[in-house]
Amino acid sequence: MSASILLSMAGGLGLFLFGMRVMSDSIEKVAGAKLRRILEIFTTNRFSGMIVGVVFTGIIQSSSACTAMVVSFVNAGLMNLYQAAGVIFGANIGTTVTSQLVSFNLSAYAPVILLVGVLVAMFCKKDKIKKFADIIIGFGVLFLGLSTMSTSMAGMREVPEVVNLMGSLKTPLVATLMGLVLTTIIQSSSVTVSIVLLLANQDLLSLRISLYIILGCNIGACTTALLASMAGKKDAKRAALIHFWFNVIGTALLYVILFFLEEPVMRMIWAVSSDKGRFVANAHTIIKIFQVIVLFPFSNAIVRLSCLCVPGEDKKVNYRESYQLKYIGDKVVFNxxxxxxxxxxxxxxxxxxxxxxxxxxxxxxxxxxxxxxxxxxxxxxxxxxxxxxxxxxxxxxxxxxxxxxxxxxxxxxxxxxxxxxxxxxxxxxxxxxxxxxxxxxxxxxxxxxxxxxxxxxxxxxxxxxxxxxxxxxxxxxxxxxxxxxxxxxxxxxxxxxxxxxxxxxxxxxxxxxxxxxxxxxxxxxxxxxxxxxxxxxxxxxxx
Missing domain, CATH: 1.20.58.220 (Phosphate transport system protein phou homolog 2; domain 2)
Structure with missing residues (x-):
């Protein structure tokens, strides 16, 4: 019994990840060039950059992809660190769109969404319309995966091992580490938060522990950008560190607040939530908005902190005389x-x-x-x-x-x-x-x-x-x-x-x-x- 439930859960997770990848990649194919031009044009100051980051990430459904793109822009000299900071801050709010969508529980409509997408893909010949069909199909597969996972989790309440495992997550630190590790493995905080949302809906996770797992997700989401920057220039590394320090400092501040005001904070989130799933989604959104409100005035300081962590300048290369590519190459993670x-x-x-x-x-x-x-x-x-x-x-x-x-x-x-x-x-x-x-x-x-x-x-x-x-x-x-x-x-x-x-x-x-x-x-x-x-x-x- 437990083996079939776990297999069903794994299959649902696979469908969810595949659906999100198809949807995100298809959106990037259809609108990627236009979104990139928006990034280039409307990031002249931190505030407009933040708004662009919110919209951009909300559309492509991935803060990791947005941040990795920002790292590539900085590496290519198309954006400076102060512009990058604004976009990265906004991306952290935009990433909450996925959990909000998941909390609406559209799983019942997944077959209809899939049917529409498949019909459009079959009968339309234009490539651009077919890409829109891929977006719809990805959306449908995503919710089909959610439905499968939700059904599996309902059965997990009868599996003692799962109940005991979830029950062992009693301390905030363990929950935060769990969120960090899961997000690092999955490479998507949106996916981890969606799983937490489903677990909370099935009473397998308490709302308190869900809150701390979300905090861990925030830090785990930094790994994609950090990996993308490793072989890049110093400014690319600094851009990735801006994302890292934003989430680490924000998480530390929230830990302090929750230490003294945990109950009032949870009551406040519950007051704007209709069920446990909405609580998780709203907690994710409120946490991100709080971090941006508190840290945005100090964005220059965070930029300087990232520069302190990666001191010095890149080795000067006379590109006119040396046989080297300046802006492209295999050493930087391809975007x-x-x-x-x-x-x-x-x-x-x-x-x-x-x-x-x-x-x-x-x-x-x-x-x-x-x-x-x-x-x-x-x-x-x-x-x-x-x-x-x-x-x-x-x-x-x-x-x-x-x-x-x-x-x-x-x-x-x-x-x-x-x-x-x-x-x-x-x-x-x-x-x-x-x-x-x-x-x-x-x-x-x-x-x-x-x-x-x-x-x-x-x-x-x-x-x-x-x-x-x-x-x-x-x-x-x-x-x-x-x-x-x-x-x-x-x-x-x-x-x-x-x-x-x-x-x-x-x-x-x-x-x-x-x-x-x-x-x-x-x-x-x-x-x-x-x-x-x-x-x-x-x-x-x-x-």
Missing amino acids: PATAVVEVIKELDRMASLASENLTRAMNALVTLDEEDIEEVYEVEKNINFLNHAITDYLVKINQTTLPIEDLKSIGALFHVVNDIERIGDHAENVADAARQRRETGVTMSKEALRELGELLEMVTRLIRYSIDMFARSDESHMKDVIALEDQVDAREKEMQKNHVQRLTRGECSPEAGMMFSDIASGLERVADHATNIAFAVITAEDE
Whole structure:
């Protein structure tokens, strides 16, 4: 009898965990890119960051996922610690939405919810609608698991071993440790609180002990973010510690309050609860809101505390010279929701290297400085490394569960990395010309060098416009990019005519003339590649 009950309980827990995972992953696929943009835009101050954290976590049903994403943002330099603190505080309130939903006891509707989800998945062909169907299916499986667990727990009241085990949880410290350990294992405080809610509903756990298990859940919920930050930069570790200290300090304060005012606190929670399940859900929510109200004014102090725990700065790396990725890599725990953002940051850096290298090569063409020429070749090797590394990473993330909008942009990102690499190749071609001038003594007229410098200025401006547009997914300056690209084309044609006239007048040698023509044509092709990058914004949205 007891074995079948335990198996049923385990099966129900499995369904619950699976349903929550499907629902959370599907929500992240459907809305992950939009939610991420909200995180980027509306976290300029701590209060707005806190509101975003509440909404974000309430939607994706996981404070661990939200906090892990924040850690990834901090690691990629997209968010500072003070912004992260606000989001983390809000995430702790948002995570209580799950227990509130569970307390409404919608298990009876689980078959209907599942049927609706399956029908939508079967008869709708659009991927986005199918993802919405996955959300509904996950929701239904979650409540089916709850129903199975609830039925099993009703039978557990007849199993002496279970009753004795639950009865052994008499002291607050043991209950808190139980909550901490369970949440660390399950990696979800929402799941642990939901189990506690069901146990309390079946009178297998007292309300007092349930309260202390919830306190342990708060600390156990920190493990996901701590693990995600272990291989990250120091600021990523500090962000995870902000989450940790928020919950540890909050739990310690509540322990002190409960030591003196346990009965009044329990009566207050019971006054707003209609049954024992609602008591657990409301206790979870009230605890989190209390922690935020008390600790929010001291968020800067908690940030400083996390900095004291992780002192010093990251080792300075000259990313221009070293063959290393700055924003992406296998060492940091992979987060699908931020993967594309990290790639775009890396592409922005790669484009800056290529643009700077083009300018360096053009300077070398004028000065004939051997050190500049050699540096162009060295930086080009780094650009080639970035090309291969970013391409490999794009192949890797294309095989994962990315948000739908991010998945659409992968093809455009492949084209962008190729266009940037081609810009780097043109810089190398100019360096080859500079070396040829240095070794053979080919002279170019001041007028020719001046015209090339003017064309270079237009081209580098176009590169920056295009990269900024792509990084922000902003089409508003597309007309400016097209107009500037047309100007480059017109200027290049005019320069070729001027060049022919100089040859006719004998102002340039044939060797210098060929060199000038090749470089001018190369700069025009660089402008084409830059324009391709700008058009990738539209391509990503249309795919």
